[in-house]
Ligand code: SF4
């Protein structure tokens with residue numbers, strides 16, 4: 001079966017403007033979008049640039065926009081799309097393009113950094129000389145958050161980041177903060193809650209649920225953000241002030 005891909009091409013060092021190239025690939029319904037990109041690069045145009053590593057939804061490096069939705073190319077199959085029409089492949093939104101589908105992830109990692117208090121991460125396994133135990137129930141409070149592979153699909157789909165407030169730290173950063181805020185082995189929870197309250201922090205989230213929709217690890221990102229908001233109200237503003 002022949003499948004057509006319309007792919008964003010841009011080399012800011014050389015091109016005046018982006019363009020789209022169309023490639024026809026011999027593919028089956030169960031081929032991954034990543035397989036098709038590999039075929040294009042290996043057999044038709046070796047200059048096509050995109051990131052990939054594990055090929056199995058673990059490394060988070062092949063985030064891109066497929067038919068308008070941020071996705072991992074290794075997790076999406078040809079049969080997930082109407083393959084009688086061109087499948088549109090573009091870079092993740094919000095991030096500057098380095099080349100073709102490769103984006104500069106620096107803004108994403110900068111956003112992730114601001115969630116840590118200046119004193120540094122304070123996670124401890126020992127308290128007063130004894131092992132600090134954690135119950136299964138306590139551990140479950142941040143189970144979902146630690147599945148994050150930092151692919152940035154959520155941040156690149158967030159309407160607040162894209163249209164309203166680019167400075168918002170974004171869903172992935174709040175999710176990472178939730179992991180620390182709900183970990184009984186973390187000692188600087190109040191400092192972290194105060195960081196979350198700062199401008200462009202958790203209150204910038206308007207619960208559009210886009211992050212949850214696109215997350216390839218099926219993390220309930222919006223729910224983690226809501227949990228963080230509720231904890232701020234409980235711990236920092238118990239009297240409603
Ligand atoms: Fe990717 Fe999901 Fe983590 Fe966002 S929360 S960075 S979409 S794995």
Ligand code: FES
Pocket residue numbers: 052053054055056057058059060061062072073074075
């Ligand atoms: Fe590693 Fe897709 S290539 S997540």
